[in-house]
Amino acid sequence: MYHIDRVRVQRLIAQEEERFVRGHPKSKRLFERARKSMMGGVPMNWMIEWPGPFPIFAREAQGATITDVEGHRYIDFCLGDTGAMFGHAPRATVAAAARQMRKGITMMLPTEDSLWVGRDLARRFGVPYWQIAMTATDANRFALRMARETTRRTKVLVFNGCYHGTVDETLVRLLDGKVVPREGSMPPPVDPELTTRVIEFNDLPTLEAALAPRDVAAVLMEPALTNCGIVLPEPGYLDGVREITRRTGTVWIIDETHTWCAGPGGYTRAHKLEPDMVTLGKPVAGGIPSAAFGLSGDIYDKTIGNIMADTTGVNGLGGTLTGNALALAAMRATLDKVITKQAYDRMIPLATRWTSGVQKTIDEAELPWHVVQLGARAEYRFAMVPPRNGAEAIAAKDELLNKFVHLMALNRRILLTPFHNMALMCPATTRAMVDRHTEVFRETAEAAAG
């Protein structure tokens, strides 16, 4: 079995960092200039999470590739952390957006595209009524408000290791049985113990106990965790979640923002789930900011009074630009022409190829690692056994190897999602791109072992 020499990995990281700096003089200069006016030198703080002492500055992106300001072209498996899951600048989205921009971007009036979008989302995800939001964070925030309005309960339940955007109640962790703010998050408005119950994934008895007091408005979950690495549900687990939430009168919200990689109707349709609400965002308008949440007839009946009231403008849902004409035109074109069954028929086999390439390297080198596929998404982890829950996934993190793998990939013109070792395939990804990743993964494993 390969022995990973961590001292050697440290040394290699230093060498790769030097190589990165040498290869990106323009990005370095831009970063230094940007730091004079942009906090951290970037327009959004996640952008400094890429490996290397500064981010590459992008010039343009098309399909499955990004070109930086030096002119280097990268194979992009990050795809805007799912925002560009169906490829950069999808032709149909760009054409529809350009057409709509000439006809007006935002009017605070509905356009006909909304009818089409509502019907299509209902058909895909199986919940009949929809509202638009600007980001998936917003969609989750609004879904929680709707659940509270419906149940007249205040608490929410999420899973250790989750990420649902910057929603205060969900930026939490379970630590020694207590709900605490997530490490690194800025102070929450109130102690999260007051707002949130956090339990581990794949544990029905604990869910049963947590919902027994009947004070939880909603269980908000990804049907497979994707934000602490991929953690798949065990057989029967999600059926159990449905049964317990239904019996305790708790709204079951499925966040499909990332698990939409499982098929055109997300994990929900692919696995015949029956949530009360669905939230989504990121790729829904091809990367143009837009999101949506859908709800059952029962929730509709319990909340429509509020929506139709004179005071609807201050009910806490939406904002001035939400549901604007540009977003709806982009959503319609993207749902109609981009997020199609044909696209998944290309993307999922590519993810299977990516997973097999990584698995073969792991097997041949007898590495104590594993790889997991979830539809068009795949991810490897530096641990022998796939974790069952967030605590196990968090414990299996290896920051040193993560950094090394990302730097090796970046210097060889491959982008992986910075916070994970996660890869997404889009319809423009090719087999040759996937195989190039396998080659680089093998080179990385061999280098780490010496």
Ligand SMILES: Cc1ncc(COP(=O)(O)O)c(C=O)c1O
């Ligand atoms: C499952 C899930 N939900 C919601 C969000 C929030 O998305 P956004 O940052 O676009 O609001 C994310 C972001 O990574 C996510 O992974």
